[in-house]
Amino acid sequence: MTAGIDLGRPQVQVIAGDEDVVRVRQLVRTVAVAAKLSLVDQTKLVTAASELARNTLVYGGGGxxxxxxxxxxxxxxxxxxFADEGPGIADLDLALTDGYTTGGGLGLGLSGARRLVDEFDIDTAVGRGTRITATKWSR
Known part of the structure; x- marks a missing residue:
């Protein structure tokens, strides 16, 4: 048990507002420390999780x-x-291209998050939502 978290079971955080993005970051940091990821890998994972949580909120309508x-x-x-029931990603290849954005950002969200983790998988379809799985392994 770490900070009231049972690491033997998956921890779920609803993403419905900006404060939930912060909670995701905190949860990921706590679990990454408990999994004995290095400080560099903890930082990479928390950064990726922050971006993906923000995308879940902004583009997926929450999840x-x-x-x-x-x-x-x-x-x-x-x-x-990360899972949402939003509009889905119409052109996944384009969405994973550095510099592409439908918002006002730098367009490094999905592609940047993908580079920060060891395994990255996206399951999406227009009208069905998006499910992104990201894994960071200890070294």
């Missing part, structure tokens, strides 16, 4: 983040699944 310590038999890491 959730599920954070869990994950083991594959040889290594331990942190896996985060």
């Amino acid at each position: 959730s983040a599920e954070v869990a310590v994950f083991e594959d038999g040889r290594r331990r890491g942190v896996r985060i699944v």
Whole structure:
């Protein structure tokens, strides 16, 4: 148990407002520390999670983040699944291109988050929403 969190079970944070993006960051940091990720890897994961939580709120209309310590038999890491029931991503290749944005940002959100983690998967369809799974492994 770390700070009231049962690391044996996935932790779910609803994303419905700006304060929830902050809560996702805090939860990811707590779980990353408990999973013994290095400080650099903790920072990369929290940065990616912050961007993905913001996208879930802004583009997906809100949703959730599920954070869990994950083991594959040889290594331990942190896996985060962001899910929303928003409009989905019409052109995934374009959305993953550096510099592309439908908002006012730099267009580094999805592509930047993808570079910060070890595994990155997007399941999306127009009208069905988006599910992004990001994993950072301990070194």
